[in-house]
Amino acid sequence: MKPDGTLGWSAISAYLDTLASADPTPGGGAAAAVTAAQGAALFSMVCNLTIGKKKFADVEHEIRLILDQCETARRQMLNLGDRDMEVFGTIMEVYKMPKTTPEEAEARRAAIQYALRASSEVPFELFRRCIAMLPIADRLEQIANPSVLSDVFVGRYLLVAGLLSAKANVEVNLDSIDDDAFCEAKRTAMREALDGLEENCRRLVGR
């Protein structure tokens, strides 16, 4: 993208138009994934602006490994944004199932519950991937090119927003899921992941 940003920027603008529209997808799930993927991309930029510089030769091997992790995370996060839109489509479909007989109503209910459980796995996976990226921010803050330190900070803020958003998206699904054991397991896993964060991140997630 050029500094005047025309081409790439108009694509972003078109994406934001679809986000703002009454069409429910893309919605909060896609926005959370794009935000998290931007965080991972900024960490990659920080790595790319550290690699190949004599001053940081001592850490170059480690930075290359971190870059691999960031690039993998970014792809996975963007895929989760895509899957979020797919599962939403599935839920809309199962809600259209007939419910004129008791048997149909029961089949529809079971299909909705199945789709909601499957749907909650997508933001839950995004939440986990964001959590896993936070120690990378701490490490980059210590060893990467300090002239792009503010990009490490921004990346961390975006990942925190991604994980809090993903958590809200899991919770809205859980509110409609009847399977109490399933819901409790998800809530416990998210609570434990947040409580296990280093102190600098705990403050950022409001804990």
Added chain:
Amino acid sequence: MKPDGTLGWSAISAYLDTLASADPTPGGGAAAAVTAAQGAALFSMVCNLTIGKKKFADVEHEIRLILDQCETARRQMLNLGDRDMEVFGTIMEVYKMPKTTPEEAEARRAAIQYALRASSEVPFELFRRCIAMLPIADRLEQIANPSVLSDVFVGRYLLVAGLLSAKANVEVNLDSIDDDAFCEAKRTAMREALDGLEENCRRLVGR
């Protein structure tokens, strides 16, 4: 964008590639602006999924006014992302000014300082616009269609990430600016804006 998201999604992926590259623009400034603009876009979606529904007829007038504010904010935020890349280009240019004579060195120093001050205004403006959007989240939480309440939460998280990122981007500029009065004014304005937030948002910004 279709649920399979192919067209729009590949544009997002291309944007993320440029973000991740060693090219310093787009960088943290653009990512902060895109994140904030996504927050505003989600609030617009919430408005668009409230307007025209009999159940929310009582608040329709207010929601339409909020929608206008969100759409304006989104445009302005995206423009700030564009301007962030422009001013970065300017800074890169002035650093290339000659400095072989004392006069040249002084002209270069002054030009750099001017460019840094101008540059800090862009994230500062983004910070202010994000702060101004937070009361809208609170109001949407009260009156908008509750079936998209999680999108209000996600939008608020994205705006908080946008403002914290913008603040980090202002601060990295201030670190290189010699004009102490200018720096102190910016720091005070940001501190007062954060301290003036409602309690639910203060916790989200780590205060």
